[in-house]
Amino acid sequence: MKLVVLVCLAASAVARPQFRYENPRHIAILRDNRVDHGDGNFQYEFETENGIYQNVVGRPGQSGGQTMDGSFRFPLDDGTIADFQFVANENGYQVQSPVIPTPHPLPAHAAEQVAFAEQERARGARWDELGRRIARST
Incomplete structure (x- = not known):
């Protein structure tokens, strides 16, 4: 029985994913602007040198919650940019993008x-x- 447990442990150790980060690259932040008015209204925007970008505007919602809208984008493995626009409010999170399958x-x-x-x-x-x-x- 002990041999079976030992073999299972050895097999799981060998099969675990091997993550190697060779030469990790620092990604510079090109822009990071944040404004919070303290009354539920806010805005933030950031962009990195590798093409990641996000812009969000928030305000108090009609039913006491928070309403946000904005956009974000990031590069895909093939070099194209995935671009998204969204609204988050009392109706939920609704996102639109040409890369989302319909x-x-x-x-x-x-x-x-x-x-x-x-x-x-x-x-x-x-x-x-x-x-x-x-x-x-x-």
């Missing part, structure tokens, strides 16, 4: 079914958790 549009027949269901729901139709109609539309 779903394919619904086929025409599926879009028709969704529109039909919305029309039925607007007329008072209801369904149970199994999808069976429990209230007829009038």
Whole structure:
């Protein structure tokens, strides 16, 4: 039994990822501006020499929370820049970017079914958790 435990420990030690940082490079910060008004309004912006950038503006939200919007970007391994714009508020975090995959549009027949269901729901139709109609539309 002890031999099995010893072999398992040895195998996990050999299999662990080996991280080697040869010649780590210092990345200079080109810009770092921060403003905090103390009333929930703030702004910060920073940029590094390797292309990382972020700009965020925050203000008190309508329902007592915080609302923020801004943008950030960073270089990808292929040399292109990934650019993002976002809003974070009472509706959650919403980000937009050309690098975020988007779903394919619904086929025409599926879009028709969704529109039909919305029309039925607007007329008072209801369904149970199994999808069976429990209230007829009038």
